[in-house]
Structures are given as C-alpha cells and as structure tokens.
Amino acid sequence: MIHEEAVQPSGDAHDLLSASEGTETQAAFEAPLRGVLSPLAMRNLTLKNRVLRSSISGRFDHEDGTPTQTRLNWETLSAEGGVGAIITSYVPVLMSGRIIAGYATIHEDRLIEPWSDIARAVHNYGTKMIMQLSHSGRQMDVPGVQNLHQSTLSSTDRPESLHGFPTRAMTISEIEHMVHAFARAAWRAREAGMDGVELHAANGYLFSQFLSSGINDRRDRYGGSLFNRARFLLDVIRAIRAEVGSSFHLQVKLSAIDLNDVIPGERRGNSLDESIEVARWVETAGADALHVSIGSLFPHPLNPPGDFAFNTIASTYDAMLSSGEHTFRNYLFFRYPTLRPLFALLWNRMKRGRPVEGVSAAEALAIKRAVGIPVISTGGWQTRSAIDSRIEAGHFDAVAIARGLIANPDLVRHWEAGLEVPPRPCTHCNKCLLNAPKNPLGCYEPSRFDGDPDRMIEAIMRIYRVSSELVVPHE
Numbered sequence: 369m370i371h372e373e374a375v376q377p378s379g380d381a382h383d384l385l386s387a388s389e390g391t392e393t394q395a396a397f398e399a400p401l402r403g404v405l406s407p408l409a410m411r412n413l414t415l416k417n418r419v420l421r422s423s424i425s426g427r428f429d430h431e432d433g434t435p436t437q438t439r440l441n442w443e444t445l446s447a448e449g450g451v452g453a454i455i456t457s458y459v460p461v462l463m464s465g466r467i468i469a470g471y472a473t474i475h476e477d478r479l480i481e482p483w484s485d486i487a488r489a490v491h492n493y494g495t496k497m498i499m500q501l502s503h504s505g506r507q508m509d510v511p512g513v514q515n516l517h518q519s520t521l522s523s524t525d526r527p528e529s530l531h532g533f534p535t536r537a538m539t540i541s542e543i544e545h546m547v548h549a550f551a552r553a554a555w556r557a558r559e560a561g562m563d564g565v566e567l568h569a570a571n572g573y574l575f576s577q578f579l580s581s582g583i584n585d586r587r588d589r590y591g592g593s594l595f596n597r598a599r600f601l602l603d604v605i606r607a608i609r610a611e612v613g614s615s616f617h618l619q620v621k622l623s624a625i626d627l628n629d630v631i632p633g634e635r636r637g638n639s640l641d642e643s644i645e646v647a648r649w650v651e652t653a654g655a656d657a658l659h660v661s662i663g664s665l666f667p668h669p670l671n672p673p674g675d676f677a678f679n680t681i682a683s684t685y686d687a688m689l690s691s692g693e694h695t696f697r698n699y700l701f702f703r704y705p706t707l708r709p710l711f712a713l714l715w716n717r718m719k720r721g722r723p724v725e726g727v728s729a730a731e732a733l734a735i736k737r738a739v740g741i742p743v744i745s746t747g748g749w750q751t752r753s754a755i756d757s758r759i760e761a762g763h764f765d766a767v768a769i770a771r772g773l774i775a776n777p778d779l780v781r782h783w784e785a786g787l788e789v790p791p792r793p794c795t796h797c798n799k800c801l802l803n804a805p806k807n808p809l810g811c812y813e814p815s816r817f818d819g820d821p822d823r824m825i826e827a828i829m830r831i832y833r834v835s836s837e838l839v840v841p842h843e
C-alpha cells in the first residue's frame with residue numbers, strides 16, 4: 369500500500385487528470401509500477417489481484433432475507449473467473465432497507481450461517497468476500513411487504529426525485545437505532561467469515577441522503593454544514609470499529625460528485641471538493657479503503673454509464689408503477705416513443721465530455737491525491753491496458769467491475785490470456801440493469817449471443833438452476 373502525501377486538489381478533476389498525464393514529476397509517477405493483475409495489500413486485507421466484482425443486486429433470495437442457492441451460484445460465478453474480491457450485492461441491515469423484496473439481508477443473527485456458506489464457496493476460489501451493508505432510505509424500486517403502507521425513512525420528508533417514493537425524516541432515536549443496526553450487521557458479517565464490509569454511502573441510498581446538500585434539509589446536528597451531513601456516516605464507521613475492532617476490513621463507497629439535478633428543479637448537491645473532505649474524514653474515522661462512484665441517484669445518467677435501453681424499461685417499469693408518486697409520469701415517457709426524446713435530452717445532458725470507460729476516473733484520482741488509503745474506481749472498466757496504465761500511474765489502486773463481469777464472469781481469465789477485452793465484451797447497453805426489478809439477473813444483450821434468444825436465456829438461467837429437492841418437515 370502506498371501512503372502518498374495528501375495533496376490539496378485544486379480546480380476541476382479533469383484538469384488534474386490531464387495535468388498528471390502531462391508531467392512526470394507528479395507523485396503518481398513515483399509509485400512503483402503495478403498493473404491490475406498484481407496483488408493489492410490493504411491495511412487489513414490482501415487481494416490476489418486488483419479486480420473487485422462490484423456490487424450487483426438481483427432478485428434471487430427468500431422473502432425473509434435468507435440467501436438462496438441461486439445467490440451462492442451468483443456470488444461464486446466471477447470468483448471462479450478469477451477476481452480478487454467479490455463485493456456482495458446490496459445487503460440491507462434492516463428489512464425496511466430493502467430496495468426490492470427478494471434481496472438477502474443481514475438483519476438477524478440467524479443469517480450468519482447461510483452467509484457463511486456463501487463466504488466459504490467464494491473462498492474456495494482464493495477470492496475474498498466483502499459484504500456491502502446498506503439501507504435504501506427513500507430510494508427503492510419494489511418496496512416489499514415490510515414497507516407497504518408506510519413511509520420510508522430518510523434524512524428528509526421530500527420524496528426521491530425520480531420515482532417519488534413517499535418518505536419521512538428520521539428522528540434522532542431512529543438514527544441511533546440505524547447506527548446500531550449497521551454495527552451489528554458488520555459484526556454478523558465478520559462472524560459469517562466475510563473478509564470485510566463496504567458501507568454503501570453512494571448513489572442516493574440512505575447515507576447519500578444525509579451527505580448530499582441536494583437532499584438533506586435537516587436543521588439538527590445531522591443537517592446543515594458538510595460536517596453535520598457527514599455525521600451519520602462517521603457515527604456508523606466509529607460504531608462498526610467499536611463492534612468489530614480495528615483489524616476487520618472496512619471500505620466506504622462514496623459518490624465523488626452528486627449531480628443530483630437530473631430532474632430539473634432539484635439542487636445539484638455535493639461538489640468534488642466536498643466529497644474529498646468527506647473522504648478525509650472517513651479515513652480518519654477508521655476506513656481502510658474508498659470505492660469511488662458518481663451520482664446521488666440510482667440509476668443516474670453517469671452510473672452505470674452507457675445507453676438508456678428504452679425498449680427494455682418500457683416492458684419492465686410496470687413492476688414499479690404503484691410504488692411511487694412519479695412512476696406513472698416516467699412510464700409514459702418510457703412507453704411512448706414520441707415522448708422518449710424529451711426524457712433522453714434530460715438524461716443525456718450530464719454525459720457530455722465523459723467517457724463510458726472510467727466515467728469517474730478523474731474524480732478517483734482527485735480523491736486518491738487527498739487520502740492515504742487505497743482507492744477503488746468503478747464505472748465502465750473493461751479494457752486491461754486502460755486500467756493498467758492508470759494503476760501504474762498511481763491514479764487509483766484497483767477497479768470494481770459490475771457489467772463487464774455480468775457479460776463475462778471470466779474477464780480476468782481473458783486478461784491473463786493476453787487479451788485486452790474478451791471477444792464479446794459488454795456493450796454498456798444497460799439492459800441488465802433495466803431488467804433487474806422484474807426479471808432474473810443476467811446479460812440481456814442479444815448481439816452478444818448472435819441474436820439467439822435461447823442462448824441468451826440459457827446463459828441467464830445458469831445461476832437459477834438449483835436442486836429440485838424440497839425439505840419435508842419431520843422426515
């Protein structure tokens with residue numbers, strides 16, 4: 369691990385990126401050469417390479433939060449393909465924090481045992497496992513029975529801007545209860561044999577709802593100044609450290625920039641400089657690594673970066689129709705081709721000037737310059753040389769990949785064999801994402817299967833094929 373001198377970043381992150389690319393006197397070039405396939409030693413966790421399978425949620429678990437065989441099949445898929453670590457999909461610390469009913473949780477001690485089976489399965493491939501601890505707050509897709517007929521919990525009473533799920537601001541005692549829930553969840557994750565936990569403090573979920581100036585409108589000690597808005601996250605980090613000690617890996621996924629004004633009328637939210645300040649506080653509070661993303665909504669035009677698959681969402685968004693105040697408005701935009709250009713205009717305006725691969729690489733570099741702990745970049749990564757060159761230049765320490773591994777769980781094997789990208793790379797069409805609320809998780813891009821729907825479905829269903837044996841009580 370490299371501890372570089374903390375450098376106060378100035379100006380725009382893209383200036384910083386081009387400046388560092390142009391001069392060999394930067395600290396980045398003093399870092400020893402190392403590529404994506406080299407090991408990564410963090411304070412409490414060493415990975416065999418610098419590829420983390422990013423969090424990817426799918427509907428494959430039981431209604432009571434128990435993980436299933438399908439989940440185990442899914443989490444081991446890219447472990448078999450050689451990644452250094454798997455970050456589990458979003459794992460709620462309370463039932464009220466589910467995005468979609470059918471996600472495994474870690475809200476009770478009884479869940480330690482099934483999760484330990486999954487950790488063991490992943491470890492069998494020499495891959496480490498990090499559990500992403502999360503709470504949806506006001507941002508969810510299909511709320512589930514625990515959230516029926518009641519408002520979700522948030523920092524604010526204002527519904528989320530995209531779908532409009534009803535919400536209410538948490539009381540101080542509810543915040544304290546939530547802090548405790550995260551600490552207990554981290555303890556359960558450690559008991560289950562996980563190698564670490566990640567706090568999902570990015571992309572609009574509960575932590576973002578406190579951090580973001582575009583969302584948090586509280587007037588108590590959890591709102592107002594940046595430090596007050598960061599208090600909930602910092603309280604959770606300290607509570608986890610008190611619960612599990614200092615030698616258990618803890619990383620935090622942060623949005624480097626909020627760009628919260630996807631829907632006109634919303635405030636823009638946190639700037640890069642504010643997120644850099646939060647990153648420093650997170651490091652001081654006891655985090656071992658930072659995972660840098662972008663955007664204070666999910667999905668967001670920049671996360672996951674790429675296309676907006678209108679034909680897909682037109683056939684899946686009905687699963688969310690009754691959940692939010694704005695879902696019918698959205699459905700009309702998605703369903704009727706004449707309305708789509710207006711939505712596309714709004715959605716695509718934030719993408720200008722940004723690449724798909726490494727969409728927030730410049731922001732990861734800016735954060736890397738400001739902290740001493742390793743930085744993981746997510747967003748569009750799939751080409752080995754593009755990643756190697758940045759890791760070798762010290763722009764960040766590792767990548768977290770989601771869709772590249774949905775398309776090719778054996779991506780690392782292709783790189784090991786000397787390929788830049790697999791023969792059928794991810795097209796970043798986002799059909800996997802927009803199918804997720806309604807359909808099984810997998811790659812839905814027919815061109816990757818030569819247009820053959822049977823082969824596509826066969827590939828999607830490989831993790832859903834489980835033993836047909838049912839357990840009969842008292843036998």
Ligand SMILES: Cc1cc2nc3c(=O)[nH]c(=O)nc-3n(C[C@H](O)[C@H](O)[C@H](O)COP(=O)(O)O)c2cc1C
Nearest residue numbers: 422423424425457458672746747748769770771801
């Ligand atoms: C189907 C799908 C589900 C996702 N679920 C999660 C999640 O549960 N937690 C999370 O932090 N990010 C989630 N993401 C975002 C990814 O982890 C990742 O940060 C993002 O897709 C950008 O990386 P990529 O370009 O490699 O896909 C999801 C993405 C997809 C496509």
Ligand code: SF4
Nearest residue numbers: 794795798800811812
């Ligand atoms: S559907 Fe397949 S090709 Fe399209 S973004 Fe998802 S993984 Fe990539």
